Amino acid sequence: MASLICAVPRTREALLYSILLSSRFINNPTPKLKSFSIQLSIVPQPHRHCPCSSSSSSNGGGVVVVSVGKEEGQLLRSPQLVALEYSDLNLSHNFSQDLGHVRIRQHVNPLCASLSVPAPVPDWSEVYRDSTLPLMVDIGSGSGRFLMWLAKRNLDSKNYLGLEIRKKLVKRAEHWVNELALRNIHFMFANATVSFKQLISTYPGPLMLVSILCPDPHFKKKYHKRRVLQKPLVEFIVDSLMPRGQVLLNISMICKTGHIC
Numbered sequence: 001m002a003s004l005i006c007a008v009p010r011t012r013e014a015l016l017y018s019i020l021l022s023s024r025f026i027n028n029p030t031p032k033l034k035s036f037s038i039q040l041s042i043v044p045q046p047h048r049h050c051p052c053s054s055s056s057s058s059n060g061g062g063v064v065v066v067s068v069g070k071e072e073g074q075l076l077r078s079p080q081l082v083a084l085e086y087s088d089l090n091l092s093h094n095f096s097q098d099l100g101h102v103r104i105r106q107h108v109n110p111l112c113a114s115l116s117v118p119a120p121v122p123d124w125s126e127v128y129r130d131s132t133l134p135l136m137v138d139i140g141s142g143s144g145r146f147l148m149w150l151a152k153r154n155l156d157s158k159n160y161l162g163l164e165i166r167k168k169l170v171k172r173a174e175h176w177v178n179e180l181a182l183r184n185i186h187f188m189f190a191n192a193t194v195s196f197k198q199l200i201s202t203y204p205g206p207l208m209l210v211s212i213l214c215p216d217p218h219f220k221k222k223y224h225k226r227r228v229l230q231k232p233l234v235e236f237i238v239d240s241l242m243p244r245g246q247v248l249l250n251i252s253m254i255c256k257t258g259h260i261c
Ligand SMILES: C[S@@+](CC[C@H](N)C(=O)[O-])C[C@H]1O[C@@H](n2cnc3c(N)ncnc32)[C@H](O)[C@@H]1O
Pocket: 108, 110, 139, 140, 141, 142, 143, 163, 164, 165, 166, 169, 190, 191, 192, 193, 212, 213, 214, 215, 216, 227, 228
């Protein structure tokens, strides 16, 4: 048994969000995961404290645990699960020395001077084979594998843009995109909070979907301004989406006050 853990309050709404996270494992597992049994359970987290609220979250805090196991005693850790989920991409791990050491935990301060200016707008017609196709943008794309997985399945119908503030992750994603020879996906080193508007205003096609998956929560109140989801960005997303456009949001926690943490 192994666990993929996503912290959520024990409300029905929040549970739905975390089921969204796990739904790819449950509803559409890769062939390699099909023979595994999958269980969802909620474990209370009495000590988890949400800084937006004056009280501790013992009134509703908890973690949803997705357990995946084949036989008693067999353990799969969540990074292994994620690797299995994307195994059909066949991504290589032979990088140059520079790319090989991507430290996943390293955080970047989005308020530093160099990240406070919008990223340069690329020539979209050079970036995509057909730059008029509907666009999906993943804000904080991390490793980028989720977008690559989608791009490979929608080669001629959609374009994909990953915005990521950690340069090394972007370089590694670009390396993988070249390997996969995909012409409908692009990754940019950018602070999405300050770059999204300019990038999307210049894209020739419609904005179809914006995903924000597990944004860094920045729990401490003094760091809330580092969160990627700031009001002007949310307003711009709402204004720019095409009719029937969608937002895919996967968050770790909604506190009592309704804040996304
Ligand atoms: C917790 S990770 C989630 C990564 C990915 N979405 C996933 O679900 O696996 C949050 C990501 O957002 C990125 N990020 C944080 N602030 C950002 C910003 N202002 N602009 C772009 N990316 C940002 C981080 O570098 C990190 O890769």
